[in-house]
Amino acid sequence: xxxxxxxxxxxxxxxxxxxxxxxxxxxxxxxxxxxxxxxxxxxxxxxxxxxxxxxxxxxxxxxxxxxxxxxxxxxxxxxxxxxxxxxxxxxxxxxxxxxxxxxxxxxxxxxxxxxxxxxxxxxxxxxxxxxxxxxxxxxxxxxxxxxxxxxxxxxxxxxxxxxxxxxxxxxxxxxxxxxxxxxxxxxxxxxxxxxxxxxxxxxxxxxxxxxxxxxxxxxxxxxxxxxxxxxxxxxxxxxxxxxxxxxxxxxxxxxxxxxxxxxxxxxxxxxxxxxxxxxxxxxxxxxxxxxxxxxxxxxxxxxxxxxxxxxxxxxxxxxxxxxxxxxxxxxxxxxxxxxxxxxxxxxxxxxxxxxxxxxxxxxxxxxxxxxxxxxxxxxxxxxxxxxxxxxxxxxxxxxxxxxxxxxxxxxxxxxxxxxxxxxxxxxxxxxxxxxxxxxxxxxxxxxxxxxxxxxxxxxxxxxxxxxxxxxxxxxxxxxxxxxxxx
Ligand code: NAD
Numbered sequence: 001x002x003x004x005x006x007x008x009x010x011x012x013x014x015x016x017x018x019x020x021x022x023x024x025x026x027x028x029x030x031x032x033x034x035x036x037x038x039x040x041x042x043x044x045x046x047x048x049x050x051x052x053x054x055x056x057x058x059x060x061x062x063x064x065x066x067x068x069x070x071x072x073x074x075x076x077x078x079x080x081x082x083x084x085x086x087x088x089x090x091x092x093x094x095x096x097x098x099x100x101x102x103x104x105x106x107x108x109x110x111x112x113x114x115x116x117x118x119x120x121x122x123x124x125x126x127x128x129x130x131x132x133x134x135x136x137x138x139x140x141x142x143x144x145x146x147x148x149x150x151x152x153x154x155x156x157x158x159x160x161x162x163x164x165x166x167x168x169x170x171x172x173x174x175x176x177x178x179x180x181x182x183x184x185x186x187x188x189x190x191x192x193x194x195x196x197x198x199x200x201x202x203x204x205x206x207x208x209x210x211x212x213x214x215x216x217x218x219x220x221x222x223x224x225x226x227x228x229x230x231x232x233x234x235x236x237x238x239x240x241x242x243x244x245x246x247x248x249x250x251x252x253x254x255x256x257x258x259x260x261x262x263x264x265x266x267x268x269x270x271x272x273x274x275x276x277x278x279x280x281x282x283x284x285x286x287x288x289x290x291x292x293x294x295x296x297x298x299x300x301x302x303x304x305x306x307x308x309x310x311x312x313x314x315x316x317x318x319x320x321x322x323x324x325x326x327x328x329x330x331x332x333x334x335x336x337x338x339x340x341x342x343x344x345x346x347x348x349x350x351x352x353x354x355x356x357x358x359x360x361x362x363x364x365x366x367x368x369x370x371x372x373x374x375x376x377x378x379x380x381x382x383x384x385x386x387x388x389x390x391x392x393x394x395x396x397x398x399x400x401x402x403x404x405x406x407x408x409x410x411x412x413x414x415x416x417x418x419x420x421x422x423x424x425x426x427x428x429x430x431x432x433x434x435x436x437x438x439x440x441x442x443x444x445x446x447x448x449x450x451x452x453x454x455x456x457x458x459x460x461x462x463x464x465x466x467x468x469x470x471x472x473x474x475x476x477x478x479x480x481x482x483x484x485x486x
Contacts, residue, residue: 001109003029005363006127006141008115008298011038012349013332014147015099017356022106024364029139030108031115031129037096039149039333040349046095047172048197050088051179052379055079055204059381062206066418079205081179089174111137114297117144120306120325130297143327143363146307146315147356148298150291150333150347155189159250164262164284168194171286183207185282187264189247191218193378194288196230200380203237210240210280212247212266219378223390223425223439230380230441233420240280244269248277250285291347293334310336320368321359329363331356341370348376373456377446382422385449388437388456391427400430401437404462406482408442412473419443426452426462426482433462433486442475451476462486 004026007014015037018030035042061077064070103110113129118138125144129137152167154160164181171178186202188195191213202209211218211234217227218241231241245266254261262285265277293313299306308316308324314336321329321339332352336344340358342351351374358368378384394401404426408414414422419442427437438452455465465483470476 001029001137001139002124003027003109003139003141005029005143005145005360006031006115006125006139007145007147008117008127009038009147009149009332009334010036010099010103010110011147011149011332011352012040013149013352013356014038014145015103016353017145017147017331017360018103018108019106020357020360021363022108024360024366026360026364028106028108029111029141030103031111031113031127031139033112033114035096036100036103036110037092038147039151040352041092041095041099042174043169043172045349046092047088048168048194048201049379050091051084051172051201052197052204054084054087055201056381058206059204063418084179092174111139113137116297116300117146117307117328118300118302120144120299120323120328123327125327128300143329145356145359146298146323146328146330146334147332147352148294148334149352151294152287153290153292154287155247155289157247157249159262160287162250162252162262164260165250166284166286168198168286168288171198179205182284182286185210186284186286187212187262187280187282188286188288189264190288190290191215191220191231191241191243192288192290193219195286196234196378196380198286198288199234199239199241203234203239204381208238208240208282210242210282212245212264212280213241213243214246214269216244218243219384222376222378222384222386224392225423225425226384226386226439226441229421229423230378230384233382234380236420242266242268242280245278253279253281291333295334320362321355329359331359340368341372342374346374346376348374350375373453375446375449375453377449379446382420382442383445384439384441385445385452386437386439387449387452388435389427390437390439391425394427394436399436402428402430402433402486404428404482404484404486406478406480406485408475408478411442411475411478413475414442414478416473417443424478424482426465426479426486428462428486434459435461435465440479442478444475448476448479451479 005021010032113131118126185208253263263279315330317337333347361368373387406424408422422442425439
């Protein structure tokens, strides 16, 4: 079989690239070794957001009495983890069925199996596809896109292999209802995006949660005030957040419970060195300490080193998303480089899609637009959504900045919905008053942030924002207040 374009991996990058290429008239083969949709659909964004939504309903039902909604059943709200799991799979299956139907409708050839690049350097690339039945099919293509993504990384400490130590793949995949294995107490290692979202899910469901983070604050890449506010909000809901505390080992403990307890040992960086490690016992541990590249079986052992990798095994790409080998591209989590103006190392579904589509534009000779401001979202309660620079980042880059802040204390929707302490920060260039960054923390922040992205990309000023009419009552009104304040 011969194609113009062969794509390895059907996650947000591979799926989007295949469709874009087909629409541009290329013949396309899409190879997937697992479920169509990749990590995002099967073990990432979608199942997490499903669990966050379902678990938030339990919290809402439990809180409804505050608003005069009384239901005898609600006084003892419980959840059925099998039903939660079934609902989550139903949502994932529905989206996947839609994607497969669209792949077929577009005329993309979908091949199931493990793709291995046999001769990256040749003009026509040969890729072999090993099927589950042991057969190996040979496919040729003029261009290849590697979009194989990442998988959860473990941490280099003893006890990661113990029963009850999970990754997000274990808790989000379709391996069965592992949800209840994390009750009554879950310890989460890592206060990054995954750690914060899971802390939300388990505390919503009434579980006892501890988060252990090695750095001085959770969501360490985000605005400092956002980190502090989300930590405060989770603490108020009973989540135990321990920062500055690298984890050292896990051990089975709890003689009385037959060794079914898992203890997590950590040492606070602020303690004197002779201080013995502290420990937290729980029913299960979730390791949410970053991800690692998925390249298993991708390169033929006969042509090693043909495609340049970083030290950590990511695939190096140039500004057009091309690897060190002409005609072979990489996009999404697996790619490492400043493709289309993006900083290296950003691992988000929407950047994967955006990069992949631009790679196809580049291949078919269209001008590929730079990516511009990248939104980043955390689906906590309240939600967090950011784009562009924070005030600290502007300072580091020597960009003179002025910050406009709006708080939700007087916002109609926020008051009605009893929203926790939240705010919007708009970062403007101090001289031109052009918007260069936005940090939004409120209900629906993830649906408001595309507005900020467009304003940043279009060079909109504080005055233009202030002069726009904001619908009332909306959370977005606080944005006008933030613009007004500068
Ligand atoms: P992360 O890098 O965001 O956070 C991992 C955290 O673990 C860091 O804060 C790190 O300091 C901490 N850590 C590492 N080793 C530790 C140790 N031994 N002890 C204690 N703490 C330790 O990684 P993640 O949360 O696993 O997420 C992975 C990727 O997936 C990220 O790039 C993220 O952006 C992406 N993601 C995005 C979304 C979203 O867009 N909503 C959701 C989930 C994941």
